[in-house]
Every structure is written in C-alpha cells, then in structure tokens.
Amino acid sequence: MRLRKRFTLIASTALLAGSVGLYSFRNDDRFFEIARNLDIYATLFKELNMYYVDEVNPNRMVKTSIDAMLKALDPYTNFFAEDEIEDYMTMTTGRYNGIGALIGQRQGKNIVLMIYEGTPAEKSGLQIGDEVIKVDGVDVKSRRDADAGKLLRGQTNTAVKLTVKRYGQKDPVDVSVTRDVVKMTNVPYYGMINNEVGYIDLKDFTATASREVRTAFQELKGKGMKKLILDVRENPGGLLNMAIDISNLFIPKDSEVVTTKGKVTEWNKTYTALNPPVDLEIPIVVLTNSHSASAAEIVSGVIQDYDRGVLIGQRTYGKGLVQTTRELSFNTKLKITTAKYYIPSGRCIQAIDYSHRNPDGSVGKIPDSLKTAFKTKVGRVVYDGGGVTPDIAVEDQTPTPIALSLTNKGLIFDYAVKYRHEHPTIKPAREFRLTDAEYQDFVKWLSDKEYDYTTQVEKDLGTLEASAKKEKYFDQIQDQLKSLKTKMSHSKDADLNTFKSEIKTLLEQEITGHYYLQKGLKESSFGTDPEIKAALDLFGNMNRYQEILKGKK
Structure with a gap:
C-alpha cells in the first residue's frame, strides 16, 4: 500500500504541476500540450502500477519510455540513468x-x-x-x-x-x-613509417586527446619526421574542445575553427584557435573513411578548408550535430543535440535529415539538389550536407565472402590463438610473414571447421532463377541456369588458394596482435593498407601534393 500511495502522490504532484502549467500558459498551445501529456503520462503510470497483473519495475519502465521518446529524435540524444553514469564518464574521459x-x-x-x-x-x-x-x-x-x-x-x-x-x-x-x-588512449599508436614520414593513429576525442596528439607529434619531429599522416579512420568523434585544440596544432592562432548554431541563440558561438600552433609547414595527409564522424570531421574539414593538408580515403560519416550534457535529478544526465556545427568554409557536413522522417519512421540523406557549394581558403570548391569528401578517393576494400566468413566465424582469431601457443616468439610486427608451409597448415586446420558462405554471384543467380519461375521463363533457360550455377558454385578449397593473399594478410595481422597487441596490429598493416600506400605515393610526388592544395588536381 505504501508504494501505491507514493505513486498516487507522484501522480497528484504531476497533476498539480500540470494545473499550474495550464494556468500560466493558458494562451500558449505548446505549453498546454506539454502539461496535458505529462498529466496523461503520470496517471497512466499510476494505473499500471496499481492494476497490472505482474509487478512493475518503475526504473525499467521509465527508462524504456524515455529511450523510446528520444529514439524519435536523433541517435545522439541519450538519457543516462544513475547506474549508467560510470559508462558516461568512461565515454567522456576514457x-x-x-x-x-x-x-x-x-x-x-x-x-x-x-x-x-x-x-x-x-x-x-x-x-x-x-x-x-x-x-x-x-x-x-x-x-x-x-x-x-x-x-x-x-x-x-x-x-x-x-x-x-x-x-x-x-x-x-x-x-x-x-x-x-x-x-583508454586516444592515440593507441604513433611511429615512423619510414625515414621521413610519421604516423599518428587518432581513434577518439576524450579529454586528453589534444595532449596525446601534441606529444606524439613532437616526439616524431624529434625522430626526424618531415611529413605526417594523421589517421582518423574509424574515429567516432567525442569532445568538441578536443577537436578545436587538435585543429589549433596546425593552423595559426586566432583562426576560426568551428561555429555552432542552434535554437538557443545565446549558446551560438564561434570557436577560434587560442594558442600558437606547433607547426604550420609540415605536409599533412589526413586519412578518412565512412566511420570518421563528428570531431574527426571537424579536424578533417579544418585541415581541408585552410588547405593545410590533403585528405585521402572515403567520404566521412556526416555528423554535423553538437551535443550538450544537461544535469537531471537523482544523478541522471541527458546528452541532447543542441546545435549544428559549421567549419571555416561555412559548410555544415550533416548528411542525414533527422527533422523530416519518412512515413515508416526512417530518415533519408540530404539530397544533392539541396547541397550548397563553398570554397576553401585558396578557392577550392567543397560542398555541405554529405560529410567531408577526400581530395583523393580510395575505394573501400570489400572483403571476399570467404575472408568475411573466416573472420565472422572467429576462425582467423582461433588460429592466431593456436599459433601463439605453438610459437613463443615471432619477428617484429613489420617483418612477420607466414610461410607458404604455415599457410597450408592453416588450410589443413580448417578441414573440419564450418565456415560455409554464399557469394554475391550465387545470390544473384538464385534471384534470377526465382524471377524466371515467377515470369514463366524458367523452362526456357533452366539448362543455361544449371550450367552457370555449376560453373559459379564456389569451392572452399579453390577460394582458399584464389584469395590466399587476402586471407594470409588477415592471419598475419591477427597473429601479430596476439604478440604485440594494438601496436602489432597497426604496424603489421603498413605494407598492405591502401590508404597508407596512397599517402606514401603522394608524399613521393610533392608537386602533385602542392597542385592539389592549389586546386589544380
């Protein structure tokens, strides 16, 4: 009965608040609707608690309802219950x-x-x-x-x-x-790729990101670095001030970095570089992909807008939204989208329109017809509404079906565990290579493992056969279809040989990670990573590098 009385009191309080709201904002339809719906919610919750056949967990019920409400907005507006605050702190501080x-x-x-x-x-x-x-x-x-x-x-x-x-x-x-x-470090790896090219892998933007990048840069400069590769691939972003500080490392003091604009005009602000830069001359390549988002896009966009470096890779994710954390009662928090950000050229890179949903609740990307052209400092044309487009596009590497299956089934990982047990030591990560005999040992080990898969060609043939049957053409082409299916039916043994190079590379990287952890994973990839290879090729042709920055590519 005590619990029932407590919820009656909550409902009554909400009703009173609603009544005050109705009185204070009688002529304001918006506030009337807010008060009315809060009252409905409180009375509904009271009825559920009193009469539902099973016991109701109030914390879980409210959390579920809040999450469902926020889901109608955007993926970045989130509620953190009291027992989730530790996860929130980890996310912001690392x-x-x-x-x-x-x-x-x-x-x-x-x-x-x-x-x-x-x-x-x-x-x-x-x-x-x-x-x-x-x-x-x-x-x-x-x-x-x-x-x-x-x-x-x-x-x-x-x-x-x-x-x-x-x-x-x-x-x-x-x-x-x-x-x-x-x-959890923001820079899990940095080092020299060769005698003059340094590499910094920036994977996050928590509270120490700027200091980590600065330290890495200065150490590499001390080792003779003449050119820099800054890698923000797979970087989901993080703290806005870290994006500003990291951009500041490579552009002049007082340069505009980012402007935020939202509903609360008092919060709109233009952020500038507050400190002297660490370097304004070193050639820079920034590596991006479709998972580079938010703060990673600010840094990439600033480097591009000031023609400070060349971007290589794939177009970035397109998250041009700013979140602010608001303190709520009972040690809970709301991370809420409050503004859009605009980089120095004036463009907003937000690619998805969450404000206009389709009838099924899905959202679409901003159409090309609504995108606007902007210019970098020297006049290169760039566009808003679709992430940051690299200056040199490198096609995303799609894994073959057999490589994907071996990875998803955990067989690449499991073999690396076996290899680590049987080999106490290996060569340094950059030098380690599996011999052909070792690869054949892997093939033999796979003989009793399950990792079947369907290739895209086999899927397309299946679709063609279904369409032929539906449209009554099957009898006319069934012999040709049967012949094609026989020819294109994959053989795992054949694929292990055909795609040996790709599978061998995956094995080598996984194995080095088991010996040398994250640093091993990264160093093992230097010889095969297509974006890094493209960056090294560009640094080998500095005339082309300069032409790109002058808009003459």
Missing part, C-alpha cells in the same frame, strides 16, 4: 576502474579479444584467447544475467579472480588481477 581487457562474446563464450598495453590485465599474465568462465566465483558461462565486463570493474587496488580456459591446457586456470584506473 578512464575507468578495471583491468584493461576487452571481453567479447564468441559462440556464446566470453573471450579475451584484446589486452591493452601497460594495464593490470597485461601484467597479470592474462592472454588473448582465454575464455572467462568465472569472475570471483560467479559462473558467467551458464548465467545469462552475469555480465563479465561489469563484474571486472571495481574499486582501484581491489583484486578480482578470473577462472579461464586456456588453449593447450586441460584444466581451468585462475588468474588474479588487481584493478586500477585504466586509461
């Missing part, structure tokens, strides 16, 4: 209390997919490929409600015991790890 291991689900198993350098997980002897079956005695294998990732988090200097199954060992192994503050 810090959390834990062990520093990425645990993921593979065929229903909790597998250690990556261990971060210098973290408690690495120091404890935990290994990539370990299957976590218990955390402090809690069986995460059989209990579906047990979240291994959350169980691993906890107060600094507290110990957590992991019971793991390890490749090559019959009995489970206990690993004790002492939790600590884990800092």
